[in-house]
Amino acid sequence: MNHPTSKQAIQGQAKMPRIIVDGIGTGGHYFPAVVVAQALQEREFDVIFLVRSGFIEERVAHGYGLRTFSINARPFYGKSLIRKFLFVLSMFMSVYRLHALTRHTIGLAFGGFGAVPLIVSCMINRSVYYIFEPNRVPGRATKRFASSAKRVFLGLPPVNKQDSRAVVTGIPVRKEFKRAASGSFRKKNASTLSILFYGGSQGARRLNDLALELQGLMSDRWRFTIISGTRDHERVARLKGAHTRVLPFTEKPWDEIRGADIIVSRAGALAGYEILCLGKKVLFIPFPYAIDDHQYFNAEYFARVGDALFFTEKNLSSEILSARISELLNRKRGSTKKIVKDAEEKIVNYLLSDLANEKI
Structure with a gap:
């Protein structure tokens, strides 16, 4: 399947759409998200990078010149009722804070607890969202919300067969x-x-x-x-x-x-x-x-x-x-030819293809 390589594929659109990229979590979440956000900016998408205020992903995003929006997302872990309550409360507050932002936009979630408020807000507003899953075994957020996603981008070939909306792109790595x-x-x-x-x-x-x-x-x-x-x-x-x-x-x-x-x-x-x-x-x-x-x-x-x-x-x-x-x-040195080094371009091109075919 051939994919467009520039915004010229989207004919008749005067302005590239807004896309909210979730970068909340550990380095395994926010670094690939940063790479894709930069690639989207280069194609003139209106990119907003989702962070927690004062956390490392905010500093990293600003270091790479990204515009950010903060929510108070919390991880869901442990058996404590207080922790469960705080997770639910923070999710509702984050969804409320995102509500106006996710109207007529595209969501791109990079897994983990930070993905949930963005996905839920997109679902409430009937906005399209995509999921990136880096691991061969999908995480809980991917398992729960993949069925409603436009596509699921996979960093590695999955252990179990996925449906047709899942595509292996490789994992975006920084230019450095x-x-x-x-x-x-x-x-x-x-x-x-x-x-x-x-x-x-x-x-x-x-x-x-x-x-x-x-x-x-x-x-x-x-x-x-x-x-x-x-x-x-x-x-x-x-x-x-x-x-x-x-x-x-x-x-x-x-x-x-x-x-x-x-x-x-x-x-x-x-x-x-x-x-x-x-x-x-x-x-x-x-x-x-x-x-x-x-x-x-x-x-x-x-x-x-x-x-x-x-x-x-x-x-x-x-x-x-x-x-x-x-x-x-x-041991004799082997080959790493199967390691894809332009995953961000593949992801952006899928988005452009969906836009060009009016699937978004």
Whole structure:
């Protein structure tokens, strides 16, 4: 199917429509949302980026020059009646706040709890909405609202068959990753090997522990970098070795990933995709308590299409990890051709196609 590549496909429309992009949640939600929002702006859509006031997604959106609108969305978790009440209250307040904004507009939700107020408001106003689902196993918001969505954009091939409105686009990655992937990189010290422990935007305590244990098992040739997360940074920094660097987080993950010979990572959809975009060798350790075990299925796919191995956290030890690192390091480099690097363009082109065919 051929898709239009510019706003010229929409004949007879004097003005591009407004689209509200939900960017609320963790980095796995707001970074792909930012990339798509920028691509929409380049096609002259009127883009509003949905955030929580004072949270990191607001700072990130402003850093990329996006216009924002804030709501007080809360996650739904735990069994506490108070938390459940606060979730319901915040959702109703957010839907009310969005009501006027979602009239005669398009919604683009990127999953998680922040997607719910936008989708509900669009449904009340009978406005079209789209959903982006990064994981191979759909999240709760996607499962609940996919049947009413115009399309569901999938970051990875799904485990189970989806209906015809679901299309695999790949996961949008920031331009900085694309530049890093296309540019050359020279190590400062060719005699050393570097390993990056990358727990995603919030860190991972188990990966931190494995990194600290592994310091004593690896030769002095190895240099460690641990992205610890802010909550565990003080402890990890106190226990690190002489050849280990500990960062609470990084605002330039492409630099850290590009500089590593081996990466040990959780299997969040975005983090895994970004690593494979840079063609790196990676060992995935899925978070065992992820909803519907979605990180396991992400890791299984990443291991098939990239220079990657994956294994579960159960029965994992630093000795086993050391052996797997050696195995991966000595393995012939594979191909990552199946990693789509222009997912945002595919998503925008589907929107343009629907507009051109008067499906919106």
